[in-house]
Amino acid sequence: MKSVDAISSVVIVGAGLIGASIGLALGRRDVAVHVQDIDPAAVRLAAQVGAGNATPPSTEPDLVVVAVPPDHLGQAVVDALGRWPGAVVTDVGSVKRAPLQQATQRCSDLRRYVGSHPMAGSEHAGARAASAALFDARVWAVVPHEQSDPAAIATVERLVLTCGATALRMTPAEHDLAAARVSHLPYLLAVLAAARLVGGPDSHLALAGQGLRDVTRVAGSPPALWGQILSANAEPVAALLREVRDDIDGVLETLTTAGKHVQGDAKGPDAGPHALLDLLNRGLLGTKAVAASATGYPA
Amino acid sequence: MKSVDAISSVVIVGAGLIGASIGLALGRRDVAVHVQDIDPAAVRLAAQVGAGNATPPSTEPDLVVVAVPPDHLGQAVVDALGRWPGAVVTDVGSVKRAPLQQATQRCSDLRRYVGSHPMAGSEHAGARAASAALFDARVWAVVPHEQSDPAAIATVERLVLTCGATALRMTPAEHDLAAARVSHLPYLLAVLAAARLVGGPDSHLALAGQGLRDVTRVAGSPPALWGQILSANAEPVAALLREVRDDIDGVLETLTTAGKHVQGDAKGPDAGPHALLDLLNRGLLGTKAVAASATGYPA
Numbered sequence: 001m002k003s004v005d006a007i008s009s010v011v012i013v014g015a016g017l018i019g020a021s022i023g024l025a026l027g028r029r030d031v032a033v034h035v036q037d038i039d040p041a042a043v044r045l046a047a048q049v050g051a052g053n054a055t056p057p058s059t060e061p062d063l064v065v066v067a068v069p070p071d072h073l074g075q076a077v078v079d080a081l082g083r084w085p086g087a088v089v090t091d092v093g094s095v096k097r098a099p100l101q102q103a104t105q106r107c108s109d110l111r112r113y114v115g116s117h118p119m120a121g122s123e124h125a126g127a128r129a130a131s132a133a134l135f136d137a138r139v140w141a142v143v144p145h146e147q148s149d150p151a152a153i154a155t156v157e158r159l160v161l162t163c164g165a166t167a168l169r170m171t172p173a174e175h176d177l178a179a180a181r182v183s184h185l186p187y188l189l190a191v192l193a194a195a196r197l198v199g200g201p202d203s204h205l206a207l208a209g210q211g212l213r214d215v216t217r218v219a220g221s222p223p224a225l226w227g228q229i230l231s232a233n234a235e236p237v238a239a240l241l242r243e244v245r246d247d248i249d250g251v252l253e254t255l256t257t258a259g260k261h262v263q264g265d266a267k268g269p270d271a272g273p274h275a276l277l278d279l280l281n282r283g284l285l286g287t288k289a290v291a292a293s294a295t296g297y298p299a
Numbered sequence: 300m301k302s303v304d305a306i307s308s309v310v311i312v313g314a315g316l317i318g319a320s321i322g323l324a325l326g327r328r329d330v331a332v333h334v335q336d337i338d339p340a341a342v343r344l345a346a347q348v349g350a351g352n353a354t355p356p357s358t359e360p361d362l363v364v365v366a367v368p369p370d371h372l373g374q375a376v377v378d379a380l381g382r383w384p385g386a387v388v389t390d391v392g393s394v395k396r397a398p399l400q401q402a403t404q405r406c407s408d409l410r411r412y413v414g415s416h417p418m419a420g421s422e423h424a425g426a427r428a429a430s431a432a433l434f435d436a437r438v439w440a441v442v443p444h445e446q447s448d449p450a451a452i453a454t455v456e457r458l459v460l461t462c463g464a465t466a467l468r469m470t471p472a473e474h475d476l477a478a479a480r481v482s483h484l485p486y487l488l489a490v491l492a493a494a495r496l497v498g499g500p501d502s503h504l505a506l507a508g509q510g511l512r513d514v515t516r517v518a519g520s521p522p523a524l525w526g527q528i529l530s531a532n533a534e535p536v537a538a539l540l541r542e543v544r545d546d547i548d549g550v551l552e553t554l555t556t557a558g559k560h561v562q563g564d565a566k567g568p569d570a571g572p573h574a575l576l577d578l579l580n581r582g583l584l585g586t587k588a589v590a591a592s593a594t595g596y597p598a
Contacts, residue, residue, distance in 0.1 A: 119508040123586075139505060168505055178503035186492045186514040188550065192543050193485045194585030195578060204477035205592035206438060206467055209418040211517040213589060215485040218510040220586035223579035230550075230575065231557035238554040244491050245547050248540055251487065251529075255537040258530035276529065279494060280522035286493030287422075287519035290512060293504035 001086075001112065001151045007031055007158055009061040011084070013076055015039075015046035017122055018092050019067030020130035023051030025163040028132050034061065046127040060084050063155055066091040070228035074102020077113055088155040090116045094179060096143045096172040098232035114156045115143040117175065118165060119183075123220040133164070140165035143175050180236035187218050187226060188241065194219035250275050300385075300411070300450045306330055306457055308360040310383070312375055314338075314345035316421060317391050318366030319429035322350030324462040327431055333360065345426040359383050362454055365390040369527035373401020376412055387454040389415045393478060395442045395471040397531035413455045414442040416474065417464060418482075422519040432463070439464035442474050479535035486517050486525060487540065493518035549574050 010026055012019045015037040023033045023046060033052030037043045047054045064080040064087050066073060073093045080089045089112055093099055096115045103110055118140040122129050140160040144153045153169075160167040170178070194216040197205060230237055254276040309325055311318045314336040322332045322345060332351030336342045346353045363379040363386050365372060372392045379388045388411055392398055395414045402409055417439040421428055439459040443452045452468075459466040469477070493515040496504060529536055553575040 117506075119506050121508070121510070138508065141506060170502070174502065175506075178500075178506045181495055181499050181503045182507045182511050185495060186511050189488045189492045190510075190514050191579055191582030191585075192546055193488045194583070194589070195546065195581040196480055196484060196539055196542065197585035197588045198581050200480055201477075202588075202592075203469070203473065204480045205588055207416075207418050207440060207474075207477045208481045208589050208592050209420070209437070211420070211489075212481050212485050214513045214516050215489050216582075216586050216589055217513050219579075219582035221583075223576055223583055226579055227576045230554065234554040234557040238551055240495055241547055241551055241554070243495065245544060245551075247491055247494065248544050248547070252537055252540055252544075255529065255533040255540070258533040277522055277526045280490055280518075280525055282494040282497050283490030283515075283518035284493070284520075284522055286490075286496035287515050289496045289501075289504055290493070290507055290515055293507050 001088075001149055004062050004155055004158065007062045007155070007162055009057055009059070009063075010034070010159070011036065011057060011061045011064045011080075011087070012052060012067060013037075013064060013080060014067035014069075015042040015051065015127050016067060017125055017127070017129050018118065018134075019065065020046045020049060020051035020127035021120075021132070021134040022065055022067065022092070022118075022163060024049070024130055024132035025135055027051070028164075029162050031162065032057070042127065046130075049127050049130055051127055051130055060086045063087060063159060064089045065159070066093075069225055070095060070098070070232050073099035074106065077103045078106045081107060081110070081112055087112065088152045089113045090156045090159065092116055092118055093232075094183065094229045095232040096141075096175045096179075100145050100172055110145065110147045111149040112152050113145070114148045114152050115145070115172065115175075116156055116160070117141040117143065117179070118160075118163070120165075121221075123218060125222050125225075135160075136164040138165045139168050141175050142167045142169045143172050144169070145172060176233050177236050180233055180240055184230060184233055184237045185240045185244070187221065188230070188237070189244070190216050190219040247279055251279065300387075300448055303361050303454055303457065306361045306454070306461055308356055308358070308362075309333070309458070310335065310356060310360045310363045310379075310386075311351060311366060312336075312363060312379060313366035313368075314341040314350065314426055315366060316424055316426070316428050317417065317433075318364065319345045319348060319350035319426035320419075320431070320433040321364055321366065321391070321417075321462060323348070323429055323431035324434055326350070328461050330461065331356070341426065345429075348426050348429055350426055350429055359385045362386060362458060363388045364458070365392075368524055369394060369397070369531050372398035373405065376402045377405045380406060380409070380411055386411065387451045388412045389455045389458065391415055391417055393482065393528045394531040395440075395474045395478075399444050399471055409444065409446045410448040411451050412444070413447045413451050414444070414471065414474075415455055415459070416440040416442065416478070417459075417462070419464075420520075422517060424521050424524075434459075434462040434464040437464045438467050440474050441466045441468045442471055443468070444471060475532050476535050479532055479539055483529060483532055483536045484539045484543070486520065487529070487536070488543070489515050489518040546578055550578065
């Protein structure tokens with residue numbers, strides 16, 4: 001197989017937020033985009049917003065982009081490889097080992113498949129929320145596996161550039177560990193903060209400020225989709241979550257002491273015991289690490 | 300004591316972000332503002348940014364605003380009541396029972412004291428980050444205690460309005476429960492997400508996106524200040540943190556099952572067991588509750 005110098009035709013399987021945004025981004029560069037979805041209404045909506053053509057291509061596309069929910073990625077990748085025997089196939093799921101594993105169980109020749117994952121999204125779902133600029137200046141992980149053909153990798157990297165993003169090559173295992181740390185766990189912690197607001201007195205929400213809105217925003221993302229993502233990346237997420245639980249146990253020990261201190265000591269609490277301050281300082285360092293990693297991102 | 304129709308003179312004790320922002324906000328309405336701080340450099344900086352006059356007032360002010368770190372609030376309130384025997388005194392600390400308790404232990408007559416708490420801030424510290432618009436359209440809790448004189452309450456509510464905010468009256472206990480839920484716990488969860496970014500491989504941060512930045516932003520706030528806040532509000536925060544730990548235990552159980560499922564079942568994981576989806580749906584409901592509470596806020 002040979003690599004393509006420019007991508008001229010792409011089939012997108014899955015007309016949700018990411019699929020439609022890829023269609024819009026490619027449309028800016030005059031790529032012919034064909035959109036498919038098991039839901040005809042989703043295809044019509046994607047075509048309406050300009051994300052692509054609702055009719056299948058008459059000739060084989062250069063590339064098929066699979067943008068379906070996590071549980072169906074492996075099967076959809078295998079289907080695409082069978083339907084278009086000369087095309088490169090990528091998926092854009094948030095977890096990379098699970099679909100590869102699923103595809104491997106169903107198909108022995110995966111040379112034309114290269115996983116990928118654009119680090120961009122929205123708490124809103126569907127083509128109506130799609131944006132041609134969603135990937136501009138964002139990182140987009142390109143995740144080959146052992147069988148991946150170098151020409152297929154080059155084609156997927158070309159897709160990333162054509163959509164305005166920066167390609168970052170990693171292995172499936174590296175990707176899933178990193179995604180657990182910078183995306184899946186933060187989402188879960190946002191959910192845990194937001195879940196506390198349900199069932200509490202409504203009057204408490206009157207004090208809600210920008211900090212709460214920022215921390216909880218991603219918890220507004222579709223639960224069904226995220227349930228699949230977390231389950232598909234269960235082990236790395238669980239390992240981090242156990243670290244969080246250990247930290248919480250430390251904080252609870254400190255706060256129990258501090259509570260007694262406030263009640264019993266006329267001098268009031270001191271600056272907070274060492275273990276709590278250690279954790280808060282680690283959090284501050286973490287935000288600095290995020291800021292330092294932001295070079296090249298829009299503010 | 301009589302209430303004032305308009306505040307004409309205010310002393311601000313503590314020239315940090317909040318103190319200096321109050322000075323700037325009052326300056327827009329031609330209130331004479333005098334700024335004090337144990338750090339002369341902080342006073343000079345506050346005066347330079349236009350937050351107030353560095354010299355003490357020649358006559359008694361209408362109001363003293365105590366904006367010092369949490370551990371020192373109670374003593375500073377008592378000091379202000381003694382220094383200006385006719386002035387109303389408020390503090391703007393993030394916890395309300397602890398300073399009241401501290402002041403009560405030191406002073407028998409607290410009629411001129413009414414606590415308060417503006418629901419606005421920044422992860423940046425100091426007068427250099429101060430803004431005259433910080434409180435515009437924000438809620439500012441006004442928190443009287445049993446001794447508080449109605450005229451003193453009216454004066455503090457006048458302060459809130461003059462700074463551009465909306466006054467919301469609550470008891471100290473109500474305030475501290477609400478603040479634990481909408482501010483102190485979310486801060487801690489942001490810290491727990493950010494702390495995971497320290498010590499992990501740097502390459503993981505290359506995948507950092509806007510979601511991570513939003514979730515972790517408040518963890519960039521000063522740890523020493525937050526250690527005092529959390530310790531001063533230890534019991535309500537610990538109660539919520541125990542709920543979070545229970546939720547985490549439930550998620551870990553689900554993920555352990557899901558991890559085995561991914562490895563052993565060629566059909567791949569399903570949409571995630573019921574308990575996990577329940578939690579994610581509660582998180583979604585929480586974000587909707589926050590959005591519904593936002594009426595009247597800037598977007």
